[in-house]
Amino acid sequence: MMFDMAVASAQPANVIPGHLPEPPPGRLVVLGAGKASAAMARAVEDHWPGALSGLVVTRYGHAVPCRRIEIVEAGHPIPDEAGLDASRRMMAIAAGLGPDDLALCLMSGGGSALLAMPVPPLTLDDERALSEMLLRSGVPIGGMNLVRRHLSAIKGGRLAAACHPARVLSLLISDVPGDDPIDIASGPTVGDPTTCAEALALIDRHGLQVPAAARHLLVTGAAESVKPGDPRLARAGARIIAAPRLALEAAAGVARAAGLPVTMLGDAIEGEAREVARAMAARTLATARPCVLLSGGETTVTVRGRGRGGRNAEFLLALAIALDGAPGIHALAADTDGIDGVGEVAGAIIGPDSLARARALGIDPAAALADNDAHAFFAALGDGIVTGPTFTNVNDFRAILVA
Known part of the structure; x- marks a missing residue:
C-alpha cells in the first residue's frame, strides 16, 4: 500500500x-x-x-x-x-x-x-x-x-x-x-x-x-x-x-494512518546496494518497535557475477543476509518505474523466513549475492514484485517494517 x-x-x-x-x-x-x-x-x-x-x-x-x-x-x-x-x-x-x-x-x-x-x-x-x-x-x-x-x-x-x-x-x-x-x-x-x-x-x-x-x-x-x-x-x-521526497511523504502518510511511527532515512541515498543494505540492517536492528523506515535514492551495483544485477533486488538480498532472520522485520524495495535494472521486475519483498525458505529450496543466499543474481533468488521464492510500466519514475522506494 x-x-x-x-x-x-x-x-x-x-x-x-x-x-x-x-x-x-x-x-x-x-x-x-x-x-x-x-x-x-x-x-x-x-x-x-x-x-x-x-x-x-x-x-x-x-x-x-x-x-x-x-x-x-x-x-x-x-x-x-x-x-x-x-x-x-x-x-x-x-x-x-x-x-x-x-x-x-x-x-x-x-x-x-x-x-x-x-x-x-x-x-x-x-x-x-x-x-x-x-x-x-x-x-x-x-x-x-x-x-x-x-x-x-x-x-x-x-x-x-x-x-x-x-x-x-x-x-x-x-x-x-x-x-x-x-x-x-x-x-x-x-x-x-x-x-x-x-x-x-x-x-x-x-x-x-x-x-x-x-x-x-x-x-x-x-x-x-x-x-x-x-x-x-x-x-x-x-x-x-x-520527486522522490514527495513520494516518500505520501507513503509515510499511509503508515501513520495505520498508527505506525515513521523514520525517514533520506530520499537521496547512494552507494553500492549491498553496502547500503548492511548499514540499514544495523539501523533497523537498533530501531524501537514498531516503526517503518523509509528511504529513496539510487544505489548502484558493480556487476562482477553472471546475474542480471538489479539494485533493489540486490539491496534486499543483502539486507536479508545481514538481518539473518531477525523476527518481525519485513521489507520491500522497488523502482517506482516498475523496472529494477534491465528486467521487467520492479523489486521484491523479504520477511524473517526468506533465507530459510531459500535454503530449503537448495539456494545459497550468499552465493546468489556474490553472483549478482538477486532477481533469480526472489523469483524462486515467488517474492519478486512485477508491476508493469507505472508511467512515472521517482527513483527507488524502500520500506522496512519493524513490527
Missing part, C-alpha cells in the same frame, strides 16, 4: 495540470523523453485548451495513446536506432521554432538512453558500448550522466539551445538523488556547469575504457556542453513537478 501510494503521488495525470503555462502568442510544441514522458504528454493533451503538436520518446512498452503528440518507443537502458531517429527529428523541430513559440519539454528518468544522439564522429554503436560499460561499472548516476551529457549532441542543454529564440519551459519528474535538473535525462534543456575535463577525470578514476574518439572529444573540449548563462538559454526555465 505504501509503494502504491508513492507511485500514485507521482502520476503525471496528478502533477501536470497545476504546472501548465499560459498559452503563448505562437505555437505550443511539446518535446519530451523518459519513461514517464508519454503519460506526461497525455496529461498535457487532456488539460491544454488550445492547439498543440509535438514529439515524445519513451521506453518500449511505456507508450500512452495521444491524439496530437507523436509518441515514439525506443531502447532503454541501451540506446537504439529508434531513439537516434527520434532525437534527430526532435532537434529539427526545435530548430524550426520562432520567438512567439513555446517548447514545453517533458523530461523524466530514462531520457538519457532514449535521447540517443552522439556527438560526431561517435556512432550509435559507440554510445551503446559506453552505456553498457557505465551500467556495469558501479559509477553513481550523477557520474554516468556527467559522461553521457558531454558526449551527446542533444543532452547537456543542447535541446534548449536548439529551441532558441523560442521560450522553453521544462516540466521534470525527478528520478535522481538531489533532484538536480542537469541529471534528469542528462539535462537536455538546462545549462550544465560541469566540464569535459571533469567527465574525463571520472572516466580515468574508474578505469573505464572509452572509445578513442570519445577521449579525444573530452581532451580537446570539443564536446563541451551548453553552460548556464548562455544567451540561447535566456528564455529557458525548468520546474520539478514530482
Whole structure:
C-alpha cells in the first residue's frame, strides 16, 4: 500500500495540470523523453485548451495513446536506432521554432538512453558500448550522466539551445538523488556547469575504457556542453513537478494512518546496494518497535557475477543476509518505474523466513549475492514484485517494517 501510494503521488495525470503555462502568442510544441514522458504528454493533451503538436520518446512498452503528440518507443537502458531517429527529428523541430513559440519539454528518468544522439564522429554503436560499460561499472548516476551529457549532441542543454529564440519551459519528474535538473535525462534543456575535463577525470578514476574518439572529444573540449548563462538559454526555465521526497511523504502518510511511527532515512541515498543494505540492517536492528523506515535514492551495483544485477533486488538480498532472520522485520524495495535494472521486475519483498525458505529450496543466499543474481533468488521464492510500466519514475522506494 505504501509503494502504491508513492507511485500514485507521482502520476503525471496528478502533477501536470497545476504546472501548465499560459498559452503563448505562437505555437505550443511539446518535446519530451523518459519513461514517464508519454503519460506526461497525455496529461498535457487532456488539460491544454488550445492547439498543440509535438514529439515524445519513451521506453518500449511505456507508450500512452495521444491524439496530437507523436509518441515514439525506443531502447532503454541501451540506446537504439529508434531513439537516434527520434532525437534527430526532435532537434529539427526545435530548430524550426520562432520567438512567439513555446517548447514545453517533458523530461523524466530514462531520457538519457532514449535521447540517443552522439556527438560526431561517435556512432550509435559507440554510445551503446559506453552505456553498457557505465551500467556495469558501479559509477553513481550523477557520474554516468556527467559522461553521457558531454558526449551527446542533444543532452547537456543542447535541446534548449536548439529551441532558441523560442521560450522553453521544462516540466521534470525527478528520478535522481538531489533532484538536480542537469541529471534528469542528462539535462537536455538546462545549462550544465560541469566540464569535459571533469567527465574525463571520472572516466580515468574508474578505469573505464572509452572509445578513442570519445577521449579525444573530452581532451580537446570539443564536446563541451551548453553552460548556464548562455544567451540561447535566456528564455529557458525548468520546474520539478514530482520527486522522490514527495513520494516518500505520501507513503509515510499511509503508515501513520495505520498508527505506525515513521523514520525517514533520506530520499537521496547512494552507494553500492549491498553496502547500503548492511548499514540499514544495523539501523533497523537498533530501531524501537514498531516503526517503518523509509528511504529513496539510487544505489548502484558493480556487476562482477553472471546475474542480471538489479539494485533493489540486490539491496534486499543483502539486507536479508545481514538481518539473518531477525523476527518481525519485513521489507520491500522497488523502482517506482516498475523496472529494477534491465528486467521487467520492479523489486521484491523479504520477511524473517526468506533465507530459510531459500535454503530449503537448495539456494545459497550468499552465493546468489556474490553472483549478482538477486532477481533469480526472489523469483524462486515467488517474492519478486512485477508491476508493469507505472508511467512515472521517482527513483527507488524502500520500506522496512519493524513490527
